């Protein structure tokens with residue numbers, strides 16, 4: 526693959542994705558308002574936060590809330606996790622029956638203890654029988670495309686995640702998202718992109734993930750590994766423009782940093798949506814981390830963050846954003 530392929534559409538079976546830039550599922554982060562922002566800057570496919578199949582089948586209201594898609598958010602993927610093959614298949618069936626998404630992704634990479642204790646997420650790499658049963662049943666339950674997101678291995682020596690890739694495709698998975706880290710590594714460990722290259726020889730489409738923080742990283746990943754697309758995760762935090770910048774880089778060989786004006790306009794737009802969707806209290810609480818990511822690296826951001834964390838009224842939050850923006854503009858002159 527070369528870098529211009531990043532802008533070419535890709536079909537994951539019936540799910541037509543306008544480019545090969547994927548916005549990763551992130552629990553507590555990839556909610557409706559933020560996905561809407563990511564989409565507006567060019568993310569080809571957005572993912573819900575992961576939802577628990579057991580909770581969904583029980584009719585848990587919060588889980589239902591996670592599934593609302595943003596206006597115009599097509600295509601949209603829902604990621605499910607769980608250790609019970611029956612609940613996973615039933616969840617997939619209901620997602621399709623209710624028309625809630627265009628693609629269903631199985632989480633086989635989450636290293637969080639609570640998730641793994643239930644036999645879900647990255648625990649599936651250590652229990653292949655259960656893993657394959659889940660994939661088989663979910664695939665059988667729906668006509669929507671089913672994909673799997675997993676890590677390359679549990680520990681660096683074994684590469685067990687790579688080993689299962691051909692089986693996942695044989696069982697009917699239509700794509701794999703490979704996070705190029707071991708389950709035993711934390712997020713600060715550099716990813717091993719060579720594993721993406723190896724995985725791309727084992728089954729396709731294979732989307733690479735891990736360590737994309739700048740537009741150049743997206744180009745480097747697709748050209749050096751031959752993967753079919755790239756998935757951006759922490760690189761989009763406070764930086765949703767990264768999708769547009771990758772497109773600029775591919776098209777023109779360079780990209781423009783976001784202006785101060787657009788940065789603050791995006792913060793306000795994001796806050797407005799968050800208030801609309803979650804109400805004043807939750808909307809503000811959810812925005813605190815985003816606002817602090819948006820101002821990372823800007824002069825005087827520590828004071829802004831501190832003040833933000835004490836405000837509980839939307840009017841005050843907007844005013845504080847405006848005040849900080851004005852103070853930065855003055856510094857520019």
Ligand SMILES: Cc1cc2nc3c(=O)[nH]c(=O)nc-3n(C[C@H](O)[C@H](O)[C@H](O)COP(=O)(O)O)c2cc1C
Pocket residue numbers: 549550551552553554574575604632634635674704712734735736737756757758759760
């Ligand atoms: C706060 C946080 C939440 C995450 N939530 C999910 C999730 O719900 N499902 C999932 O498959 N991966 C999740 N991930 C993993 C990311 O999707 C991605 O695989 C990982 O961050 C590596 O990519 P990066 O190096 O580009 O950040 C999460 C990661 C973080 C840091």
